[in-house]
Amino acid sequence: MDIKTLTPDDNGQVDWPALSPDRKAVVTVGVFDGMHQGHCAVIGKVVELARQTDSFAVVVLFDPRPGLVHRYAAEHDGAELPADAVDVEALTGTDQRLRIMRDLGVDVVLQVRYSLAFAAKSYRFFLGQMVGRVGMRTLVLGADAAMGNNREGTIKAIDTLAQATGVFELVVVDDRGPGEVRIPADARPEAPTEPGEPQDPTSGMTKAQLRAWSKRHQGRRTRAWSSTNVRYLLGHGRIKDANAILGRPHAVEGVVVHGEERGRTLGFPTANLGERLDGYLPVDGVYAGWLVDLGPGESFGLASDQAGPDAAGAEEPAAKLHPYDDRGVSARCAADSPYRWPAAISIGTKPTFSEQTGLHERVAEAYAITEDGSWLDLYGHLVRVEFAGFLHPMVRYDGVDQLIDALNSYVDQTRRLTA
Known part of the structure; x- marks a missing residue:
């Protein structure tokens, strides 16, 4: 091309x-x-x-x-x-x-x-x-x-x-898909409050109920197959509905950077993505999906200390080797790729530890579920994080033991969703 x-x-x-x-x-x-x-x-x-x-x-x-x-x-x-x-x-x-x-x-x-x-x-x-x-x-x-x-x-x-x-x-x-949907005029990302994949709030409504809902939320008609609708769904944790419109799992890509490394001490080492991401980050929560290692950042013209694919400071950015020019990227993303692992994905501010650390920045990290449980050293690598479904809202646990139990549960759910 x-x-x-x-x-x-x-x-x-x-x-x-x-x-x-x-x-x-x-x-x-x-x-x-x-x-x-x-x-x-x-x-x-x-x-x-x-x-x-x-x-x-x-x-x-x-x-x-x-x-x-x-x-x-x-x-x-x-x-x-x-x-x-x-x-x-x-x-x-x-x-x-x-x-x-x-x-x-x-x-x-x-x-x-x-x-x-x-x-x-x-x-x-x-x-x-x-x-x-x-x-x-x-x-x-x-x-x-x-x-x-x-x-x-x-x-x-x-x-x-x-x-x-x-x-x-x-x-x-005709690129509109199965009709139209209604999206609140003032829609903003809103994290689910219950475990499991969120459902369409208008599902099963009668015409009268839908009219009342639309009036209350100033719902505007939007094509079902539209970027606006996908963005709205991702902003409410409705990953499966968004993926159905996309025809593939929604994904973000970024360079793995050093984090607090707290996950390693808990037995769940994660790949922390830098601030600069390629792709729309869904609302805060825990998700099931996949982690794909696209290769060392230098292969794509990215310095190892850069935070993302287009971070400022890269030398000769116009001459970088774009991932779409490297057919190896498609092979790495394939279902049977050795560079692809099921992953439990966390997006949020780590409420269990934020009071202790004073850190409240929104971060995205993925725990790759490997066959032998080994840790993957992906620092400086460009990775792709694909989303398969919403698991749980971000909550504060009373202690490390409760958190570890929850993490084990997320891993089990991820294995089932990505099987």
Whole structure:
């Protein structure tokens, strides 16, 4: 897969590459945060049509997320988003998205640095560039996609343009999934208070009850297959529901750093992830899942003391070896990989010891369940933590013995969930 990184100039102009003088392109456009089943349906159609017509399968990927860029501008007098800004709301970083695109069969990704100046261009101008420079002859979009200044390029507007000009065709894919769901307008992450996988609070409601619930919570209709819905589910510990939309386990990736090493003294040594993570961290709690060793951080251009995949201070970050370029990453993530272990995962502030230590920082750590119970030395390694289900809320135990009993219980539940 060929990846080209493009940065608009101050006027929003992009130097689009000419892919081939005689080979056309099937193109889709978007952020594809999370790469859920709807996104994969759109990209899958791009690849299918490209193979049928011997064309390039092309994804124009916007990064950072437009929502983050526009929100920052609204809060900072119209300023552009700083280059080193961290998007804590992104479900997946670009590395994870690109890796999935490669596995789907995409030929070219044009990764565009989304900016306010670029956003101000009309959809007609943008599509003209796609046709004239990239060689687009087919545009594939989701059912409610929109693009260009003020999102004026609706499906209807683009279809009208396609028919009027005759230089490209529009193919629309139903990427919405099984209908719509209702999400509270003021939804914030909320940790479950009971053990076990949380259930949909609206499940089993009559239409009248659902209307009352929506009115009370100002519930807004949202596509079932949407990044917004996945983020809401992860923020409430509903891992299995989120994974069903994604079509795979949700995951975060980061570099293992030194922690308090208290787990080792308890007989449960954990891999502590640094502060800078690639992926959206679910709400506080204990989870079952997997830990995957992707390899030494240096292999990905990461210094051993860095806290995450894009931490500041890395030398020549543009030249780093991205995980999606290394096919060994897919092998390491495979179900039968020797670099993959079931893991009990903790996210939170360690309430049993926080009063004693005075440390209240939110941390993510995973205890890998190895066959022989051996400890894994993964310091400085880039690891992937995948989530299979919610086990228990974070609670304060009265003593170490109670904590150890609880940890043993989490290990047993993890073995069952990941069998």
